Amino acid sequence: MATSSDLAATVGRVARAGDRFDVTANLSVTVDGVDLAVSTVDDRIRVQVPSVWDGVRLGRTERVRLGRLARILADAGETAEIRVGDAVVAVVGDDATPGRLDWVLSEGPVETHPRAVVQAAFRLR
Template identity: 40%
Template sequence: MTSGARTVGDLLDAVERRPNLAVDADLTLAVDGRDIDVRAYDDLVAVELPSLGAAVALWRGRPFDQTDAAVALAAAGLTVELRVRGAPVARLGAKAVPGDLTRRLGFGPVELYPEGALLALVSARRG
């Protein structure tokens, strides 16, 4: 944490007072034997996953709370879009538009794309 920040709230306040971040990345990560492509341009970070199973495993095995991550991303002016086989399945952060379900579940700035998950399932059966 930055000097003077004692809570996550203090850290978020400090981040909100700074200019938005811009990210430029083009990399591939290996997580549990699965390749995950990460492409970032300016304020959007696209995370390409090979399957819905990989997306669920990533969601379950995360070392952080999804609400904290989404709020921190929004405070920094960043958006992460999770994609499976090219289809967006979730968006977290600044440009996420939460629906009724995510608001009721208290997920913060998280947008889910059920049609993207369905498209990923259909493309997996064809491939």
């Protein structure tokens, strides 16, 4: 069974080779005890996080991996939305447009939406 680093390395190799690939997903993943739902809609990967607090915790504990994943997605021409409920709290990868704060906080192309984070925090507890 491939580990997450094996998968990241494989996707990275494909991206560097310039090969285009399509991503189709509908799965559940547990990272540090947080259950994530990963799916694809149209040309976007959606990562559904149960709460803002879980997302913040994962952002702190998985910061380096998130940065690596963001760079791999960007190299592959892919984009992921990080969602809490129906709020898009971050965009990661090719379509991300990081602001100044994003460059300070992240390791790669990650665009956070602070207003959506605040709204999601008060809607979903």
